[in-house]
Amino acid sequence: MTSSTLTAALRALPKAELHLHIEGTLEPELIFALAQRNQQTLPYPDIASLRAAYSFTNLQSFLDLYYAGAQVLQTEQDFYDMSMAYLQRVHQDGAVHVEIMFDPQTHTSRGIDIEVVFAGLARALRQARTELGLSSYLIMSFLRHLSEADAFACLESALPLREQYADLWIAIGLDSAELGNPPEKFQRVFERCKELGFRLVAHAGEEGPADYVRDALDLLQVERIDHGIRSEEDPALMMRLRSQATPLTVCPLSNLRLKVVNDLTQHNLKRLLDQGLCVTINSDDPAYFGGYLLDNYTQTIDALDLTDVEIRQLAANSINASFLPPEQKQHWLSKISQSPLPA
Ligand code: HPA
Ligand code: ZN
Numbered sequence: 001m002t003s004s005t006l007t008a009a010l011r012a013l014p015k016a017e018l019h020l021h022i023e024g025t026l027e028p029e030l031i032f033a034l035a036q037r038n039q040q041t042l043p044y045p046d047i048a049s050l051r052a053a054y055s056f057t058n059l060q061s062f063l064d065l066y067y068a069g070a071q072v073l074q075t076e077q078d079f080y081d082m083s084m085a086y087l088q089r090v091h092q093d094g095a096v097h098v099e100i101m102f103d104p105q106t107h108t109s110r111g112i113d114i115e116v117v118f119a120g121l122a123r124a125l126r127q128a129r130t131e132l133g134l135s136s137y138l139i140m141s142f143l144r145h146l147s148e149a150d151a152f153a154c155l156e157s158a159l160p161l162r163e164q165y166a167d168l169w170i171a172i173g174l175d176s177a178e179l180g181n182p183p184e185k186f187q188r189v190f191e192r193c194k195e196l197g198f199r200l201v202a203h204a205g206e207e208g209p210a211d212y213v214r215d216a217l218d219l220l221q222v223e224r225i226d227h228g229i230r231s232e233e234d235p236a237l238m239m240r241l242r243s244q245a246t247p248l249t250v251c252p253l254s255n256l257r258l259k260v261v262n263d264l265t266q267h268n269l270k271r272l273l274d275q276g277l278c279v280t281i282n283s284d285d286p287a288y289f290g291g292y293l294l295d296n297y298t299q300t301i302d303a304l305d306l307t308d309v310e311i312r313q314l315a316a317n318s319i320n321a322s323f324l325p326p327e328q329k330q331h332w333l334s335k336i337s338q339s340p341l342p343a
Contacts, residue, residue: 002298005342010297010311013339014332016097016318017090017282017293019226019249021141021175022121023070023103024285025086034072034081042072054288059207059258060177062288070106079120086286087128087136093294096332097322100125101139101173105146105154114157122165137323138165139201141173142189144181151189159196170323173226174202174216182208183215190220199323201249203227206260210234217246224249224321229260231277232268238275247278247321252300253291254284264303273310280318308341315339 002010026034028050035042044050056062073079083100090098102121104114121138128134140158142151155172162169172193174186183202190200204216206227213231216222217240228248231237241248250269255261261268273279281300286292291299301311319332 002302003342006301007294007298009339009341010301011092011094011294013094013311013315013341014096014319014335015094015293015297015315016099016280016322016324016332017095018099018224018247018280018318018321019101019251019282019284020086020090020098021066021101021103021285022083022086023073023106024066024289025089025287026069026072026082027085027287030082030085031069031072034074034078038072038074038078040072043068054257054290056258056288059179059260062258062285063177066285066288067106070103071110073107074112076116076120076123079117080124083121083124084127087124087132087134089286090293091128091132091134093292095134095293097135097319097324097328099137099139099171099322101141101175103141103143103175104158105143105150108154108157114154115161118158118161118165118169122168125168135324135328136168137171138169139171139173140169141175142186143176144174144185144203145177148185148189151186152192155189155193171199171201173200174220175226176203178203178206178208178212182212183220187219190222194221199223201226205230206255207258210237213237214240223247227251227255229255229268229272232272238277241278242276245278247280247317248272249280249282249321251282251284251289251296252303253286253289253296257289264299267300267304269300270304270306270310273313278317278321279314280321281314282318311341312336312339 028047200222201224202216203226205213210233224247
């Protein structure tokens with residue numbers, strides 16, 4: 001077990017969270033509170049029985065519950081409350097910067113205006129900047145189980161809001177069911193997003209093969225891979241990820257809960273790190289996977305027996321892999337190098 005001294009040092013270590021789905025931060029308590037506020041009936045009698053349903057066999061079994069849970073989000077205040085709860089939580093974990101994914105299609109398909117989604121998220125993020133000193137960006141993500149046309153429609157509906165949210169919305173992502181929805185399906189829409197000047201990321205190599213990681217780099221031209229742990233199956237790809245310093249936003253507790261790995265001690269994070277890849281630690285959907293950012297650090301450090309050098313490297317990677325401007329990266333990197341870790 002990580003000692004309380006190490007946990008305190010890890011909390012004080014500046015770090016960024018780069019792989020976080022805001023809809024995945026809806027705790028059962030908040031789902032019930034929002035359902036009540038919006039006069040909705042949930043198919044679970046109480047909070048405990050909803051939490052008890054969080055036992056997953058694969059990515060899809062989680063996604064079914066995740067999309068169902070998101071249906072309680074109706075108003076700008078709902079999106080604000082969800083985001084503020086997460087920001088306060090991750091601030092307590094010692095995050096200094098977060099890059100948050102959100103899925104407009106999950107909401108617009110239920111008749112929620114995309115402006116409501118942006119407004120609620122942005123109000124919380126801007127407040128956290130001023131009140132907590134926590135910086136953030138938004139990554140608008142397309143759902144890959146839906147069509148290319150749907151992704152284009154989502155982009156078109158969001159573009160009129162770009163200027164209003166230019167301080168936050170700087171990137172595009174791709175998430176949801178990976179298998180059977182390869183990167184090539186979204187090649188044209190990502191090309192358009194690149195022309196528009198967005199930074200690009202995509203989920204690949206979580207359940208999907210290493211080929212999807214390569215195609216995300218070649219066809220979607222992403223700068224960062226979300227998950228990417230199956231890259232290890234392709235030595236040539238590993239060499240490329242290393243030489244290009246392509247960041248992987250790894251989510252150990254997510255991988256455990258979705259049965260991508262059987263046990264945290266079997267996780268390949270340390271091997272990826274040892275091979276010189278820019279690996280980062282993130283929580284993915286913390287309300288569903290049993291741990292926020294700091295829990296992901298402590299449990300992974302315990303399971304893989306990571307050294308102080310590796311821990312510091314993970315924190316530095318999270319800053320380097322972020323979309324922060326160079327001077328802010330430098331600021332946090334020097335803080336990381338000065339942060340004490342118990343021997
Ligand atoms: N993978 C794909 N889509 C997702 C995830 C994930 O881990 N979390 C939320 N949407
Ligand atoms: Zn994810």
